[in-house]
Amino acid sequence: MGSRRRKKDCPVKSSQFQQTRSVKDRRRSHNVFVAKDRMKRRKASIVNKAKKLAQNYIFEELIRDPITGLLPYRIQAPERFTIGDAISRARLLIFLEEIRHTVLIEERSVFIDFSKTKKMIADGTLLFYAEIHRLIQVTRPRQLIRCSYPKDKIVEQVLQHVKVFEVLGKRERMVVVHDTVRHWHSQTGTKHQGEKIEAIRKFYEGNITEDQDPSKLYNGISEAMTNCRHAYPDPESLQLWGVEGDARWWMFSHEFKGVLWVTMYDLGIGIPASLVSGRKWSVEQLKRWLSNLGLGSTDGNLINIAFQQGSSVTNEAYRGKGLPEVQEVLRQHGRGILRVYSGRGYYQYNAETGLVQSGDFIQPICGTMISWNIPVQDQVIKSE
Amino acid sequence: MENTHTINVAKEFSKYPGGRYLADGDCSGERFRNEFLVPALRAHPSVRVNLDGTLGYGSSFLEEAFGGLVREAGFMSKDLDRSLILETNNETLGYTIRRYIAEAKAGKATHR
Numbered sequence: 001m002g003s004r005r006r007k008k009d010c011p012v013k014s015s016q017f018q019q020t021r022s023v024k025d026r027r028r029s030h031n032v033f034v035a036k037d038r039m040k041r042r043k044a045s046i047v048n049k050a051k052k053l054a055q056n057y058i059f060e061e062l063i064r065d066p067i068t069g070l071l072p073y074r075i076q077a078p079e080r081f082t083i084g085d086a087i088s089r090a091r092l093l094i095f096l097e098e099i100r101h102t103v104l105i106e107e108r109s110v111f112i113d114f115s116k117t118k119k120m121i122a123d124g125t126l127l128f129y130a131e132i133h134r135l136i137q138v139t140r141p142r143q144l145i146r147c148s149y150p151k152d153k154i155v156e157q158v159l160q161h162v163k164v165f166e167v168l169g170k171r172e173r174m175v176v177v178h179d180t181v182r183h184w185h186s187q188t189g190t191k192h193q194g195e196k197i198e199a200i201r202k203f204y205e206g207n208i209t210e211d212q213d214p215s216k217l218y219n220g221i222s223e224a225m226t227n228c229r230h231a232y233p234d235p236e237s238l239q240l241w242g243v244e245g246d247a248r249w250w251m252f253s254h255e256f257k258g259v260l261w262v263t264m265y266d267l268g269i270g271i272p273a274s275l276v277s278g279r280k281w282s283v284e285q286l287k288r289w290l291s292n293l294g295l296g297s298t299d300g301n302l303i304n305i306a307f308q309q310g311s312s313v314t315n316e317a318y319r320g321k322g323l324p325e326v327q328e329v330l331r332q333h334g335r336g337i338l339r340v341y342s343g344r345g346y347y348q349y350n351a352e353t354g355l356v357q358s359g360d361f362i363q364p365i366c367g368t369m370i371s372w373n374i375p376v377q378d379q380v381i382k383s384e
Numbered sequence: 385m386e387n388t389h390t391i392n393v394a395k396e397f398s399k400y401p402g403g404r405y406l407a408d409g410d411c412s413g414e415r416f417r418n419e420f421l422v423p424a425l426r427a428h429p430s431v432r433v434n435l436d437g438t439l440g441y442g443s444s445f446l447e448e449a450f451g452g453l454v455r456e457a458g459f460m461s462k463d464l465d466r467s468l469i470l471e472t473n474n475e476t477l478g479y480t481i482r483r484y485i486a487e488a489k490a491g492k493a494t495h496r
Contacts, residue, residue, distance in 0.1 A: 191407075191408060191409040191410070192402040192408045192411070192412065193400075193409060194398065194400020194401065194402050194409075194411060197400065198399075198400060198439060201439075215439065215440030215441070217440075218400075218439040218440030219442055219443075222402040222440060222441075222445070223443060225403075226404060226445075229403065229407070229409075230404075230408075325443045325444075
Protein backbone atom coordinates (compact mmCIF):
# COMPACT_ATOMS: atom_id res chain seq x y z
CA MET A 1 0.00 0.00 0.00
CA GLY A 2 2.68 2.14 1.12
CA SER A 3 4.71 1.56 -2.11
CA ARG A 4 1.59 2.06 -4.24
CA ARG A 5 0.97 5.29 -2.49
CA ARG A 6 4.51 6.22 -3.06
CA LYS A 7 4.15 5.24 -6.72
CA LYS A 8 0.94 7.23 -6.90
CA ASP A 9 2.50 10.12 -5.08
CA CYS A 10 5.60 10.12 -7.22
CA PRO A 11 4.08 11.49 -10.45
CA VAL A 12 2.42 14.23 -8.43
CA LYS A 13 5.67 15.10 -6.82
CA SER A 14 7.45 14.88 -10.20
CA SER A 15 5.03 17.29 -11.91
CA GLN A 16 5.32 19.69 -9.00
CA PHE A 17 9.05 19.45 -9.33
CA GLN A 18 8.91 20.01 -13.07
CA GLN A 19 6.58 22.94 -12.56
CA THR A 20 8.93 24.44 -10.00
CA ARG A 21 11.87 23.97 -12.35
CA SER A 22 10.16 25.57 -15.27
CA VAL A 23 9.26 28.63 -13.16
CA LYS A 24 12.81 28.84 -11.98
CA ASP A 25 14.05 28.51 -15.56
CA ARG A 26 11.73 31.19 -16.71
CA ARG A 27 12.84 33.43 -13.88
CA ARG A 28 16.45 32.70 -14.71
CA SER A 29 15.96 33.38 -18.39
CA HIS A 30 14.08 36.55 -17.48
CA ASN A 31 16.93 37.61 -15.24
CA VAL A 32 19.38 36.87 -18.03
CA PHE A 33 17.26 38.94 -20.39
CA VAL A 34 17.10 41.82 -17.89
CA ALA A 35 20.83 41.64 -17.31
CA LYS A 36 21.50 41.58 -21.05
CA ASP A 37 19.16 44.51 -21.58
CA ARG A 38 20.84 46.40 -18.75
CA MET A 39 24.20 45.64 -20.28
CA LYS A 40 22.96 46.81 -23.68
CA ARG A 41 21.66 50.06 -22.19
CA ARG A 42 24.84 50.58 -20.22
CA LYS A 43 26.84 49.94 -23.36
CA ALA A 44 24.70 52.42 -25.34
CA SER A 45 25.08 54.99 -22.59
CA ILE A 46 28.85 54.49 -22.56
CA VAL A 47 28.95 54.77 -26.35
CA ASN A 48 26.82 57.94 -26.21
CA LYS A 49 29.04 59.45 -23.54
CA ALA A 50 32.10 58.55 -25.57
CA LYS A 51 30.51 60.08 -28.67
CA LYS A 52 29.67 63.24 -26.76
CA LEU A 53 33.18 63.42 -25.35
CA ALA A 54 34.62 62.89 -28.81
CA GLN A 55 32.33 65.59 -30.22
CA ASN A 56 33.33 67.97 -27.42
CA TYR A 57 36.96 67.11 -27.98
CA ILE A 58 36.69 67.74 -31.73
CA PHE A 59 34.75 70.98 -31.06
CA GLU A 60 37.33 72.13 -28.51
CA GLU A 61 40.15 71.26 -30.90
CA LEU A 62 38.40 73.26 -33.60
CA ILE A 63 38.03 76.36 -31.44
CA ARG A 64 41.36 75.99 -29.63
CA ASP A 65 43.78 78.79 -30.40
CA PRO A 66 46.41 77.23 -32.71
CA ILE A 67 49.15 79.55 -31.41
CA THR A 68 48.63 79.59 -27.64
CA GLY A 69 46.95 76.19 -27.45
CA LEU A 70 44.41 77.66 -25.02
CA LEU A 71 40.70 77.10 -25.17
CA PRO A 72 38.77 80.32 -25.90
CA TYR A 73 37.30 82.37 -23.09
CA ARG A 74 33.54 81.83 -23.12
CA ILE A 75 31.51 85.06 -22.96
CA GLN A 76 27.74 85.08 -22.59
CA ALA A 77 26.04 87.50 -24.99
CA PRO A 78 23.30 89.67 -23.42
CA GLU A 79 19.61 88.95 -23.81
CA ARG A 80 18.85 92.22 -25.62
CA PHE A 81 21.10 94.04 -28.08
CA THR A 82 20.19 97.71 -27.82
CA ILE A 83 21.71 100.96 -26.55
CA GLY A 84 18.38 102.74 -26.22
CA ASP A 85 17.56 101.65 -22.65
CA ALA A 86 19.97 102.00 -19.73
CA ILE A 87 20.02 98.40 -18.48
CA SER A 88 20.38 96.68 -21.86
CA ARG A 89 22.93 99.30 -22.90
CA ALA A 90 25.05 98.67 -19.79
CA ARG A 91 24.93 94.89 -20.33
CA LEU A 92 25.83 95.18 -24.01
CA LEU A 93 28.72 97.58 -23.37
CA ILE A 94 30.14 95.42 -20.55
CA PHE A 95 29.92 92.41 -22.89
CA LEU A 96 31.77 94.31 -25.65
CA GLU A 97 34.37 95.56 -23.19
CA GLU A 98 34.97 91.97 -22.07
CA ILE A 99 35.52 90.87 -25.69
CA ARG A 100 37.85 93.83 -26.42
CA HIS A 101 39.88 93.22 -23.28
CA THR A 102 40.25 89.47 -23.86
CA VAL A 103 41.18 89.82 -27.54
CA LEU A 104 43.39 92.91 -27.45
CA ILE A 105 44.93 92.94 -23.97
CA GLU A 106 45.07 89.24 -23.08
CA GLU A 107 45.46 88.28 -26.76
CA ARG A 108 43.30 85.29 -26.07
CA SER A 109 40.50 83.97 -28.27
CA VAL A 110 36.87 84.29 -27.20
CA PHE A 111 33.82 82.18 -27.81
CA ILE A 112 30.59 84.17 -27.81
CA ASP A 113 27.64 82.23 -26.46
CA PHE A 114 24.41 83.52 -28.01
CA SER A 115 22.20 80.93 -26.29
CA LYS A 116 20.44 83.51 -24.08
CA THR A 117 20.04 86.23 -26.73
CA LYS A 118 16.40 86.88 -27.54
CA LYS A 119 16.12 90.34 -29.09
CA MET A 120 18.33 92.20 -31.55
CA ILE A 121 17.52 95.86 -32.19
CA ALA A 122 19.26 97.77 -35.02
CA ASP A 123 21.27 100.19 -32.84
CA GLY A 124 22.73 97.55 -30.50
CA THR A 125 23.26 95.05 -33.33
CA LEU A 126 25.11 97.63 -35.44
CA LEU A 127 27.31 98.61 -32.49
CA PHE A 128 28.15 94.94 -31.90
CA TYR A 129 28.74 94.27 -35.61
CA ALA A 130 31.05 97.30 -35.98
CA GLU A 131 33.11 96.44 -32.88
CA ILE A 132 33.47 92.79 -33.93
CA HIS A 133 34.30 93.77 -37.53
CA ARG A 134 37.02 96.14 -36.37
CA LEU A 135 38.45 93.64 -33.86
CA ILE A 136 38.59 90.97 -36.56
CA GLN A 137 40.34 93.46 -38.88
CA VAL A 138 43.00 94.48 -36.38
CA THR A 139 43.71 90.91 -35.17
CA ARG A 140 43.82 89.37 -38.65
CA PRO A 141 44.97 86.75 -39.71
CA ARG A 142 44.28 85.16 -36.29
CA GLN A 143 40.67 84.10 -35.87
CA LEU A 144 40.25 85.17 -32.25
CA ILE A 145 36.48 85.49 -32.12
CA ARG A 146 34.07 82.63 -32.65
CA CYS A 147 30.48 82.12 -31.64
CA SER A 148 27.74 79.60 -31.01
CA TYR A 149 24.43 79.41 -32.84
CA PRO A 150 21.67 81.20 -30.91
CA LYS A 151 18.71 79.18 -29.62
CA ASP A 152 16.28 81.82 -30.89
CA LYS A 153 15.66 81.28 -34.62
CA ILE A 154 14.92 84.96 -35.33
CA VAL A 155 18.16 86.01 -33.63
CA GLU A 156 20.00 83.46 -35.77
CA GLN A 157 18.40 84.89 -38.91
CA VAL A 158 19.45 88.42 -37.87
CA LEU A 159 23.05 87.40 -37.18
CA GLN A 160 23.23 85.59 -40.49
CA HIS A 161 21.50 88.31 -42.50
CA VAL A 162 23.56 91.25 -41.21
CA LYS A 163 26.77 89.29 -41.89
CA VAL A 164 27.88 88.72 -38.28
CA PHE A 165 28.30 85.01 -39.08
CA GLU A 166 30.25 85.88 -42.23
CA VAL A 167 32.63 88.08 -40.22
CA LEU A 168 33.04 85.40 -37.53
CA GLY A 169 33.49 82.59 -40.07
CA LYS A 170 30.36 80.77 -38.89
CA ARG A 171 28.51 78.54 -41.34
CA GLU A 172 25.16 79.99 -42.43
CA ARG A 173 22.44 77.39 -42.09
CA MET A 174 19.16 79.33 -42.09
CA VAL A 175 16.87 80.57 -44.83
CA VAL A 176 16.10 84.16 -43.90
CA VAL A 177 12.35 84.46 -44.20
CA HIS A 178 11.15 86.34 -41.14
CA ASP A 179 9.40 89.63 -42.01
CA THR A 180 11.27 91.63 -39.40
CA VAL A 181 14.63 90.30 -40.62
CA ARG A 182 14.67 89.96 -44.40
CA HIS A 183 14.33 93.72 -45.00
CA TRP A 184 17.51 94.49 -43.08
CA HIS A 185 20.43 95.55 -45.25
CA SER A 186 23.99 96.06 -44.06
CA GLN A 187 26.83 98.06 -45.62
CA THR A 188 30.29 99.16 -44.60
CA GLY A 189 32.93 101.38 -46.21
CA THR A 190 35.76 103.81 -45.62
CA LYS A 191 34.82 106.65 -47.96
CA HIS A 192 31.78 108.40 -49.36
CA GLN A 193 30.32 105.76 -51.65
CA GLY A 194 27.16 106.91 -53.38
CA GLU A 195 26.78 103.55 -55.17
CA LYS A 196 26.07 102.01 -51.78
CA ILE A 197 23.20 104.45 -51.24
CA GLU A 198 21.88 103.47 -54.67
CA ALA A 199 22.18 99.83 -53.58
CA ILE A 200 19.89 100.59 -50.62
CA ARG A 201 17.35 102.21 -52.92
CA LYS A 202 17.46 99.18 -55.22
CA PHE A 203 17.19 96.78 -52.27
CA TYR A 204 13.92 98.43 -51.25
CA GLU A 205 12.64 98.85 -54.80
CA GLY A 206 8.95 98.09 -54.80
CA ASN A 207 8.65 99.10 -51.16
CA ILE A 208 9.52 102.72 -51.96
CA THR A 209 6.83 104.61 -53.81
CA GLU A 210 8.08 105.91 -57.16
CA ASP A 211 7.02 109.52 -56.60
CA GLN A 212 9.01 109.78 -53.35
CA ASP A 213 11.95 112.09 -53.94
CA PRO A 214 15.06 109.84 -53.82
CA SER A 215 17.26 112.84 -53.00
CA LYS A 216 15.74 112.96 -49.50
CA LEU A 217 17.18 109.55 -48.76
CA TYR A 218 20.41 110.22 -50.65
CA ASN A 219 21.24 113.63 -49.13
CA GLY A 220 20.82 112.41 -45.56
CA ILE A 221 22.92 109.26 -46.00
CA SER A 222 25.51 111.13 -48.09
CA GLU A 223 26.09 113.71 -45.34
CA ALA A 224 26.09 111.08 -42.62
CA MET A 225 28.70 109.12 -44.61
CA THR A 226 30.89 112.22 -45.03
CA ASN A 227 30.46 112.97 -41.33
CA CYS A 228 31.61 109.46 -40.41
CA ARG A 229 34.75 109.99 -42.51
CA HIS A 230 35.47 113.23 -40.65
CA ALA A 231 35.03 111.47 -37.31
CA TYR A 232 38.63 110.25 -37.62
CA PRO A 233 40.51 113.57 -37.85
CA ASP A 234 44.00 112.28 -37.04
CA PRO A 235 45.98 109.00 -37.04
CA GLU A 236 45.42 108.65 -33.28
CA SER A 237 41.68 108.45 -33.77
CA LEU A 238 42.20 105.47 -36.10
CA GLN A 239 43.85 103.47 -33.37
CA LEU A 240 42.05 100.93 -31.24
CA TRP A 241 44.08 100.05 -28.15
CA GLY A 242 47.24 100.93 -30.06
CA VAL A 243 46.30 98.89 -33.13
CA GLU A 244 45.90 100.71 -36.45
CA GLY A 245 42.43 100.70 -38.01
CA ASP A 246 40.80 102.58 -40.90
CA ALA A 247 38.28 105.43 -41.12
CA ARG A 248 35.36 103.08 -41.45
CA TRP A 249 31.61 103.50 -41.20
CA TRP A 250 28.97 100.81 -40.79
CA MET A 251 25.35 101.12 -41.83
CA PHE A 252 22.14 99.18 -41.37
CA SER A 253 18.95 100.03 -43.17
CA HIS A 254 15.64 98.47 -42.36
CA GLU A 255 12.28 98.92 -44.02
CA PHE A 256 9.18 98.02 -42.04
CA LYS A 257 5.56 98.98 -42.67
CA GLY A 258 6.45 101.74 -45.16
CA VAL A 259 9.05 103.42 -42.93
CA LEU A 260 12.74 103.21 -43.76
CA TRP A 261 15.20 103.28 -40.86
CA VAL A 262 18.84 104.13 -41.55
CA THR A 263 21.45 103.68 -38.82
CA MET A 264 25.08 104.74 -39.33
CA TYR A 265 27.94 104.25 -36.95
CA ASP A 266 31.58 105.24 -36.76
CA LEU A 267 34.21 104.44 -34.16
CA GLY A 268 35.73 107.92 -34.36
CA ILE A 269 36.34 110.55 -31.68
CA GLY A 270 32.64 111.25 -31.01
CA ILE A 271 30.71 114.53 -31.07
CA PRO A 272 31.73 115.92 -27.63
CA ALA A 273 35.43 115.51 -28.49
CA SER A 274 34.91 116.89 -32.02
CA LEU A 275 33.55 120.13 -30.53
CA VAL A 276 36.88 120.87 -28.89
CA SER A 277 39.18 119.27 -31.47
CA GLY A 278 41.69 121.82 -32.79
CA ARG A 279 40.86 124.23 -29.96
CA LYS A 280 42.89 125.09 -26.92
CA TRP A 281 40.34 123.87 -24.40
CA SER A 282 39.28 120.36 -23.41
CA VAL A 283 35.84 118.76 -23.20
CA GLU A 284 35.99 119.07 -19.40
CA GLN A 285 36.72 122.81 -19.60
CA LEU A 286 33.88 123.29 -22.06
CA LYS A 287 31.54 121.42 -19.73
CA ARG A 288 32.67 123.57 -16.77
CA TRP A 289 31.96 126.77 -18.72
CA LEU A 290 28.56 125.51 -19.78
CA SER A 291 27.84 124.58 -16.20
CA ASN A 292 28.89 128.05 -14.98
CA LEU A 293 26.56 129.59 -17.55
CA GLY A 294 23.74 127.55 -16.07
CA LEU A 295 23.56 125.32 -19.14
CA GLY A 296 23.68 121.55 -19.11
CA SER A 297 27.19 120.19 -19.23
CA THR A 298 26.38 116.64 -20.28
CA ASP A 299 27.42 114.86 -23.47
CA GLY A 300 23.76 115.03 -24.52
CA ASN A 301 23.88 118.80 -24.23
CA LEU A 302 27.09 118.95 -26.28
CA ILE A 303 25.38 116.96 -29.05
CA ASN A 304 22.52 119.44 -28.84
CA ILE A 305 25.02 122.30 -29.25
CA ALA A 306 26.57 120.54 -32.25
CA PHE A 307 23.12 120.48 -33.88
CA GLN A 308 22.35 124.10 -33.04
CA GLN A 309 25.73 125.49 -34.05
CA GLY A 310 26.74 122.99 -36.71
CA SER A 311 30.14 122.93 -35.04
CA SER A 312 32.58 120.41 -36.30
CA VAL A 313 36.06 118.98 -35.99
CA THR A 314 37.61 122.14 -37.41
CA ASN A 315 37.11 125.78 -36.55
CA GLU A 316 36.29 126.55 -40.18
CA ALA A 317 32.93 128.22 -40.40
CA TYR A 318 31.92 126.64 -43.69
CA ARG A 319 32.17 123.14 -42.26
CA GLY A 320 30.04 121.19 -39.84
CA LYS A 321 27.00 120.72 -42.03
CA GLY A 322 26.63 116.97 -41.60
CA LEU A 323 24.48 116.75 -38.49
CA PRO A 324 22.13 119.67 -39.24
CA GLU A 325 21.74 118.44 -42.84
CA VAL A 326 20.26 115.11 -41.72
CA GLN A 327 17.91 116.94 -39.36
CA GLU A 328 17.03 119.39 -42.14
CA VAL A 329 16.07 116.53 -44.46
CA LEU A 330 13.58 115.32 -41.84
CA ARG A 331 12.35 118.84 -41.09
CA GLN A 332 11.61 119.44 -44.79
CA HIS A 333 9.86 116.08 -44.95
CA GLY A 334 7.80 117.00 -41.89
CA ARG A 335 7.96 113.44 -40.62
CA GLY A 336 10.45 111.07 -39.10
CA ILE A 337 12.59 110.69 -36.01
CA LEU A 338 16.31 111.30 -35.67
CA ARG A 339 18.37 109.76 -32.86
CA VAL A 340 22.03 110.37 -32.14
CA TYR A 341 24.21 108.57 -29.60
CA SER A 342 27.74 109.74 -28.89
CA GLY A 343 29.87 109.24 -25.78
CA ARG A 344 27.39 109.08 -22.90
CA GLY A 345 24.92 111.40 -24.60
CA TYR A 346 21.82 110.97 -26.71
CA TYR A 347 19.80 113.40 -28.79
CA GLN A 348 16.37 112.88 -30.33
CA TYR A 349 14.46 115.05 -32.78
CA ASN A 350 10.87 114.43 -33.81
CA ALA A 351 10.18 116.15 -37.14
CA GLU A 352 6.42 115.99 -36.70
CA THR A 353 6.28 117.75 -33.34
CA GLY A 354 9.61 119.58 -33.59
CA LEU A 355 10.40 118.24 -30.12
CA VAL A 356 14.06 117.84 -29.16
CA GLN A 357 15.20 115.68 -26.25
CA SER A 358 18.72 115.08 -25.03
CA GLY A 359 20.35 113.46 -22.02
CA ASP A 360 23.01 111.12 -20.78
CA PHE A 361 23.47 107.43 -20.01
CA ILE A 362 26.05 106.14 -17.54
CA GLN A 363 28.15 104.04 -19.94
CA PRO A 364 29.73 105.78 -22.94
CA ILE A 365 29.90 104.26 -26.42
CA CYS A 366 32.91 104.62 -28.71
CA GLY A 367 32.25 106.97 -31.64
CA THR A 368 28.88 108.20 -32.89
CA MET A 369 25.70 106.50 -33.98
CA ILE A 370 23.10 108.38 -35.98
CA SER A 371 19.77 106.82 -36.77
CA TRP A 372 16.75 108.26 -38.55
CA ASN A 373 13.61 107.14 -40.28
CA ILE A 374 11.65 108.46 -43.21
CA PRO A 375 8.30 107.28 -44.57
CA VAL A 376 8.84 105.79 -48.03
CA GLN A 377 5.26 104.97 -48.97
CA ASP A 378 2.51 107.47 -49.65
CA GLN A 379 -0.25 105.41 -48.07
CA VAL A 380 1.63 105.42 -44.78
CA ILE A 381 1.79 109.19 -44.79
CA LYS A 382 -1.92 109.42 -45.57
CA SER A 383 -3.07 106.76 -43.14
CA GLU A 384 -1.01 107.89 -40.16
CA MET B 385 35.61 129.37 -78.44
CA GLU B 386 31.93 128.82 -77.60
CA ASN B 387 30.30 131.36 -75.36
CA THR B 388 28.71 128.88 -72.98
CA HIS B 389 30.24 125.62 -71.91
CA THR B 390 27.89 123.01 -70.44
CA ILE B 391 28.74 120.53 -67.71
CA ASN B 392 26.29 117.75 -67.07
CA VAL B 393 27.10 116.50 -63.58
CA ALA B 394 25.31 113.15 -63.86
CA LYS B 395 26.76 112.30 -67.29
CA GLU B 396 30.26 113.75 -67.05
CA PHE B 397 31.09 113.51 -63.35
CA SER B 398 28.94 111.10 -61.34
CA LYS B 399 25.38 110.11 -60.60
CA TYR B 400 26.42 109.85 -56.95
CA PRO B 401 28.24 113.05 -55.96
CA GLY B 402 29.18 113.37 -52.31
CA GLY B 403 31.87 114.15 -49.78
CA ARG B 404 33.84 117.35 -49.31
CA TYR B 405 37.54 116.62 -49.81
CA LEU B 406 39.44 114.32 -52.17
CA ALA B 407 40.08 112.02 -49.21
CA ASP B 408 36.32 111.66 -48.66
CA GLY B 409 35.75 109.80 -51.91
CA ASP B 410 36.09 109.76 -55.68
CA CYS B 411 33.08 112.00 -56.29
CA SER B 412 33.89 114.78 -53.83
CA GLY B 413 33.13 118.49 -54.12
CA GLU B 414 36.83 119.33 -54.20
CA ARG B 415 37.41 117.05 -57.19
CA PHE B 416 34.41 118.41 -59.08
CA ARG B 417 35.59 121.98 -58.46
CA ASN B 418 39.22 121.31 -59.45
CA GLU B 419 38.60 119.08 -62.45
CA PHE B 420 35.41 120.51 -63.92
CA LEU B 421 34.32 123.93 -62.62
CA VAL B 422 37.63 125.80 -62.38
CA PRO B 423 39.03 124.75 -65.82
CA ALA B 424 35.68 125.46 -67.48
CA LEU B 425 35.26 128.88 -65.82
CA ARG B 426 38.82 129.85 -66.76
CA ALA B 427 38.38 128.76 -70.40
CA HIS B 428 34.87 130.01 -71.12
CA PRO B 429 33.05 133.26 -70.45
CA SER B 430 30.06 131.38 -69.06
CA VAL B 431 29.47 127.88 -67.79
CA ARG B 432 26.13 126.13 -67.56
CA VAL B 433 25.98 123.39 -64.93
CA ASN B 434 23.19 120.89 -65.38
CA LEU B 435 22.49 119.50 -61.93
CA ASP B 436 19.65 117.10 -62.77
CA GLY B 437 20.00 113.35 -63.08
CA THR B 438 22.00 112.65 -59.94
CA LEU B 439 20.62 110.87 -56.90
CA GLY B 440 21.05 114.03 -54.83
CA TYR B 441 23.62 116.41 -53.39
CA GLY B 442 24.91 116.58 -49.84
CA SER B 443 25.59 120.07 -48.51
CA SER B 444 29.30 119.31 -47.94
CA PHE B 445 29.69 118.56 -51.65
CA LEU B 446 27.84 121.71 -52.73
CA GLU B 447 29.66 124.02 -50.33
CA GLU B 448 33.10 122.74 -51.27
CA ALA B 449 32.42 122.67 -55.02
CA PHE B 450 30.69 126.06 -55.35
CA GLY B 451 31.56 127.96 -52.16
CA GLY B 452 35.12 126.77 -52.72
CA LEU B 453 35.24 128.63 -56.06
CA VAL B 454 35.36 131.87 -54.07
CA ARG B 455 37.21 130.64 -51.01
CA GLU B 456 39.83 128.42 -52.65
CA ALA B 457 39.99 129.23 -56.38
CA GLY B 458 39.83 133.04 -56.06
CA PHE B 459 36.71 133.73 -58.15
CA MET B 460 34.57 136.72 -57.24
CA SER B 461 31.03 135.94 -56.26
CA LYS B 462 29.80 138.91 -58.33
CA ASP B 463 31.44 137.41 -61.44
CA LEU B 464 30.03 133.97 -60.72
CA ASP B 465 26.50 135.39 -60.60
CA ARG B 466 27.04 136.21 -64.25
CA SER B 467 29.30 133.46 -65.52
CA LEU B 468 27.84 130.47 -63.68
CA ILE B 469 24.42 129.32 -64.89
CA LEU B 470 22.71 126.68 -62.80
CA GLU B 471 20.25 124.44 -64.58
CA THR B 472 17.99 122.38 -62.35
CA ASN B 473 14.38 121.42 -61.81
CA ASN B 474 14.94 121.80 -58.08
CA GLU B 475 14.62 125.49 -57.16
CA THR B 476 15.88 124.97 -53.62
CA LEU B 477 19.08 123.43 -54.96
CA GLY B 478 19.88 126.48 -57.12
CA TYR B 479 19.10 128.84 -54.24
CA THR B 480 21.30 126.83 -51.83
CA ILE B 481 24.27 126.96 -54.23
CA ARG B 482 23.89 130.73 -54.72
CA ARG B 483 23.80 131.15 -50.94
CA TYR B 484 27.00 129.12 -50.49
CA ILE B 485 28.75 131.29 -53.11
CA ALA B 486 27.54 134.52 -51.51
CA GLU B 487 28.43 133.44 -47.98
CA ALA B 488 31.84 132.16 -49.02
CA LYS B 489 32.53 135.62 -50.44
CA ALA B 490 31.31 137.36 -47.31
CA GLY B 491 33.42 134.92 -45.30
CA LYS B 492 30.67 134.35 -42.76
CA ALA B 493 29.57 131.07 -41.23
CA THR B 494 27.37 129.11 -43.56
CA HIS B 495 26.17 126.59 -41.04
CA ARG B 496 22.78 126.84 -39.53
